[in-house]
Amino acid sequence: MIDPTRSTAVHLLAQMSSGEVSAEEITRAYVDRAERLNPTLNVFLHRDVQKALDQAKAVDARRAAGDSLGPLAGIPVAIKDVLCTLGEPTTCGSRMLKSFRPPYDATVISKLRAADAVIVGKTNMDEFAMGSSTENSAYGPTRNPWDTTRIPGGSSGGSAVAVAADLAPISLGSDTGGSIRQPAALCGIVGLKPSYGRVSRYGLIAFASSLDQVGPFSHDLADTALLLGVIAGRDPMDSTSVDTPVPDYLGTLDTPPPSLRVGIVREYFGEGLDPEIEAAVREAVRVYEAAGATVREVSLPHSKYGGPAYYLVAPAECSSNLSRYDGTIFGHRAEDFSARTPEEESIPPLIRMMMASRAEGFGPEVKRRIMLGTFALSAGYADQYYNQALKVRRLIRNDFDNAFKDVDVLIGPTTPTAAFKLGEKTSDPLAMYLSDIYTITTNLAGIPGLSIPCGMTKSGLPIGLQLMAPAFAEETLLRTARVFEKATDWHSRRPGLS
């Protein structure tokens, strides 16, 4: 038998249906590999191996009985620990939710179960999805499989490494400012942030509700299309999910897009972009030209305000969303909340309990963002900061609307640099924020963004190409990206892990 852990979901499905391999053998192979590599990489926060094997066996039994099976039957899937799974630990990378077991499944989890997928584990992440390196996890950092002294990106670092290191063929992450695309780029895989409203957020633990979106990680675009098709669609439990038809993303993937007008974003090639990344992206542009694309330079003049707008909007929403963690209904409660200073004597015990519980339950980045958001929304400052950020958000969206009058997709680098070293940016929050400068604006505008592998640095680290399309144009986005994927072999590179 060929090692199934070097495959893709689409190929594994074909091999299962032709009887070459069973679902149990596939799950067993991935589980064994995770057993071996997880101690080094720290991908999984929770695994239930027996349950996964039982799910796989059930698929095999139903296949043998001639039952009809779902589109992911027998495919192992890793899940970012920000998504609620009924009765199973869901920590969000936080001490706050260390012993939380959700009373329901997120809608995307229900859809995976209905598609007969095998859930192999919950993956590590920056606490409450706040971070770009997975170093903000309360459970230790995840390591980049291409160089274990480096970060995998974040916040969905665990789900990115699960796929990059072949601990699962596909996985789910969430992306609020780049948390799928940035780790996908730094780990050499494909990551998609769908349009806002394309995928239900019910059961996705909220960080910034106007920006959060669930999306897939995979080795190639066929698997991206397959998984997106399973999770997309309107959900009555999420009123921001949009009732537009879900196209057959996989069925149309290999049909070249009717129009191939590619825009290069001028503002993405400025100061701070590593020359090796720039060279790889320029080469990708040549690949498109050779494929017959019309390439033109376009401008998104407000790009440089994306970071500042994001770091007001996201913390403001986070400070509101995370107010629910107060030690009363669920989550961590401090044992000792007695007053420590004369000033604290005047604070009622209930409030002191909340303050102590939150102080113990949250890590530094989460506290920083809660305070920043609280400040930005506080009386006297809301107009100057938060409302100004929402107006700039409109300007950023208008930039995209204007650009998409002339082109079908925009391309540029996903990240300014390749994966950095563990610890390199942990003491400088602002430097960490700048690793998301090219991904943040798509969340503010609500449009889809995709990162695909497009090269390697001289030191052997992956480089990502970002493609963006108008809202709900995922089909165009995937088909356009497929033109590049077919012409290159970057997506087939695997890190040299034993």
Place this chain on the structure above:
Amino acid sequence: MSLSRDEVTQVALLARLRLEPEELETFTGQLNQIVEFVAQLQELDTHDIVPLAHGVEVRNVFREDLRGPSLPREAALANAPKRNSESFLVPAVLE
């Protein structure tokens, strides 16, 4: 615009976060750096611009107001840090 230590203390109280003295020191410095970074937005004239709260502007989504099953009490209480058989327990609110 810069935030003093007293203002950060006030924000922490509003945010229900108890800060250690050294945290207060670090956060004051870092928050000032971040506030300076986001203050770039003041350069832009946004006089006639309508704020955008969501990338995809969906509004007024209605559904039938139907009764459905709700979370059973035991499931709702299962994650409580402190509880009895029917309630969440919190420190005394009234003297």
